[in-house]
């Protein structure tokens with residue numbers, strides 16, 4: 001039977017709290033009245049965490065604790081009395097195989113080991129990635145990828161897609177650990193996240209998008225075809241699958257799937273004064289026009305924001321931060 005502790009009913013923990021996505025998730029959780037413990041590597045680094053303290057409700061309901069997810073002991077404390085752990089182990093997009101795979105898989109398992117010791121824990125919500133779903137040999141132009149789809153580890157290795165391999169192995173390891181240890185795990189599988197930026201610097205993905213708006217093609221040429229998602233939808237989906245008692249398994253979270261040329265045409269129409277590229281290399285060959293089946297979320301009443309709103313909000317926040325585009 002679930003243990004009750006009134007003090008922890010609305011208490012949740014978010015790892016990697018100062019990052020691009022986690023910061024927005026914390027903003028949404030605070031808006032909804034949650035008490036949030038944010039785990040960061042250096043809570044004393046005021047440059048990195050000031051944006052969290054500036055959030056509405058932070059002074060009363062946010063605490064920041066130190067945790068390096070790659071060190072098991074260090075990750076235990078923050079989670080001991082939270083009802084939920086929103087965990088999104090580390091984002092290393094461009095690193096080598098050794099630098100990304102072990103930290104991502106072990107970081108995930110360390111958080112789950114900590115969660116296992118928490119008698120009040122109700123659910124762990126893990127942020128996976130569409131990279132754990134869409135790297136497959138058998139994709140064709142009418143493929144509809146749903147929660148049953150997993151990226152091929154062999155193909156990820158062959159193409160040296162270490163981020164995709166790390167996210168695939170980490171999510172699989174999480175499912176195995178949760179099953180063995182009777183942890184209520186739900187995973188959210190977001191596509192490429194765009195929207196307003198809270199942290200002071202740009203995450204890797206945000207700087208890729210800024211590059212695109214400035215006319216660069218290199219990073220987006222690697223993307224080929226991709227699903228896109230507003231950061232606010234990503235956050236609200238995490239909260240939904242935590243709050244919805246019957247939620248279970250994986251949830252693909254994606255608004256539109258577009259190839260580079262379709263994406264560029266939509267943005268160029270919206271922002272005709274920007275030097276949006278017209279042509280991209282097809283680094284991995286022509287990617288078939290797959291889509292994602294998001295009916296699992298849609299059937300829960302979830303609605304996705306469109307590409308235009310993602311870029312409106314992203315560009316607005318770039319301007320507020322003083323970036324030139």
Ligand SMILES: NC(=O)c1ccc[n+]([C@@H]2O[C@H](COP(=O)([O-])OP(=O)(O)OC[C@H]3O[C@@H](n4cnc5c(N)ncnc54)[C@H](OP(=O)(O)O)[C@@H]3O)[C@@H](O)[C@H]2O)c1
Pocket residue numbers: 015016017018019020021022040041042048067068069070088089090091103107127128129130167190191192193194203204205
């Ligand atoms: N952005 C996207 O488009 C996207 C799409 C799908 C899924 N995701 C997933 O969402 C998550 C967050 O992505 P993001 O774009 O928000 O990345 P991000 O801005 O780079 O944030 C990652 C955070 O992880 C923290 N971190 C890294 N190594 C750590 C460690 N050993 N211990 C504790 N914290 C550590 C970083 O902390 P420091 O500030 O100390 O460096 C940073 O705050 C990732 O799991 C990613 O795979 C992202």
